[in-house]
Amino acid sequence: EIVLTQSPGTLSLSPGERATLSCRASQSVSSSYLAWYQQKPGQAPRLLIYGASNRATGIPDRFSGSGSGTDFTLTISRLEPEDFAVYFCQQYGNSPPITFGQGTRLDIK
């Protein structure tokens, strides 16, 4: 089973700043099958990025994903107030089981 480790655990930034979130896999993720989700309190996760770098339908272009192998990054170029949430990465290339990272909380500074 692939273990995904996200860092940092909590990121405190201000609106307008750039956010860089990391997801590291315990072994190489096949075909860059890595996704990113955003979750707000009391809500279901929302797909942002799939295939490491493809934006899901309706996702603003300030969200971008990159990486391959064991190291992946989600970048939010300019934070909007609605971007403060928890972000999870998910691998689906070496599964089942699908595994998720433990999450990064993005807080308003």
Add this chain to the structure above:
Amino acid sequence: QVHLVQSGPEVKKPGASVRVSCKASGDTFISYGITWVRQAPGQGLEWMGWISNYYGNTDYAQKFQGRVTVTTDTSTTTVYMELRSLRSDDTAVYYCARGSAHRADWHHDYWGQGTLVTVSS
């Protein structure tokens, strides 16, 4: 656009079973599969299993093998997840989510609203 609507909250005693439903609308039901993911209070996401609405085959996380069953009803476009022998650490929000019809391991673009299952004596 796919809409997934889950059944309401449940309170169960240890040892009981729970069945959560996920009613789908808005796209061709047999063109995708449904995955179940759970989230314990304040915790991360945990994949439980998947069913293909087209083939009807399933795949389950080893942790839940023998305790979970996912079924699909194409006539009502509803997927069901049954979890048996409930324990207190099964207390969580259970989500259904759309995935691939062909493989269990895929990303999930539409999610249900979640169903809180509380296990308590």
